[in-house]
Amino acid sequence: MPDLTSASSARYRSRVGSGLYAHVVDVLGQEIIDGDIPAGTIVYADQLCERLGVSRSVVREGIRTLSSMGLVEARPQVGTRVLPPSQWDLINPYVVKWRSQGPAYVTQMKQLLELRLGIEHTAAGLAAQRLAPEDAAEILDRATAMRDAFAAHDTRRFFEMDAGFHRLLLEGTQNAVIAQLADTIGATLDARGHDTRPGMHEITAESVENHIQLAQALVDRDVLRAQETALRLVSRTLGEFEQLHAPRSE
Structure with a gap:
């Protein structure tokens, strides 16, 4: 499997x-x-x-x-x-994995980023209020590890840490429905870590910095800053992906 x-x-x-x-x-x-x-x-x-x-x-x-x-x-x-x-159960992690490896990967990435755009903004606000201090500290550790992986050009390590980052964020909401999406998002990020097709493998310094800022907002229990940073993080990723796959004029 x-x-x-x-x-x-x-x-x-x-x-x-x-x-x-x-x-x-x-x-x-x-x-x-x-x-x-x-x-x-x-x-x-x-x-x-x-x-x-x-x-x-x-x-x-x-x-x-x-x-x-x-x-x-x-x-x-x-x-x-x-x-x-x-x-199809489009949020089942295996369906996500198979779609990521198939011809519909562009459609799936856009759809899941749009889902995250709404979910993670809310999740960040809830997590800022409910996260245990040790979990908030671990999120910050993972964000730092992402920065180190980015500097070392270790893409797989980056997305492995990224998946853990978002899992802790979603589970930190203490909302069982939101937490279940961690498997779906984890499968998406894993696919990005193993795929070199356009839009799947790219990492920007801005994305790394946004993860650091979001983690710090969670540590500080700053609800508004956490929500704003989560929204900016996913919005920028979605925008970059749409730009890469925009129809080209002749």
């Missing part, structure tokens, strides 16, 4: 497992996301067993997992039908 390197990903890895079962989920999930198996296609267990070299029980478990993500629908006596994107 995808190696989600954020701290949260272990929970998702344990749900999917490893070995042949995980391989089935990963292969079929990526093929569905990429459109190699189009929506409406009926896939049959026997054919999957032969193609992937696994048992029927492994295929059944894989199909059950993909069904929970909204990618397929199993129908007795008919087979398993691939569902359209409108049915």
Whole structure:
């Protein structure tokens, strides 16, 4: 399965497992996301067993997992039908990972940045009020580690620390619904750390500084400054990404 390197990903890895079962989920999930198996296609267990070299029980478990993500629908006596994107669980970390690796990565990045634009502004204000002091200090440590990784041109380390930064921020709201989005955002940042396509790998000194400022606002329990900095941080990232992928005039 995808190696989600954020701290949260272990929970998702344990749900999917490893070995042949995980391989089935990963292969079929990526093929569905990429459109190699189009929506409406009926896939049959026997054919999957032969193609992937696994048992029927492994295929059944894989199909059950993909069904929970909204990618397929199993129908007795008919087979398993691939569902359209409108049915996918688009904030599931594995769906995020597969979309990040597929042709729709630009659309997904924009959509998730727009989601973060609203969520993290609110989350920063709540976290500034509710974060335990030791967690606020850890966020600042991670922001400092991001600055060090940026200086060392260590992109993977940067995004690994970035994922942890935002996890602590979202969980620090003490709002269970907001905290669940940490897995989704962690998967997005992990994808950026491993992908060199336009807009995925770029880091700016301004982004680093915004993380430092946001962390300090959380340490200082400055609600307004935390909200303003979080909004600026995500807005600038979204703006940079849109500029990179804006239609070019002839």
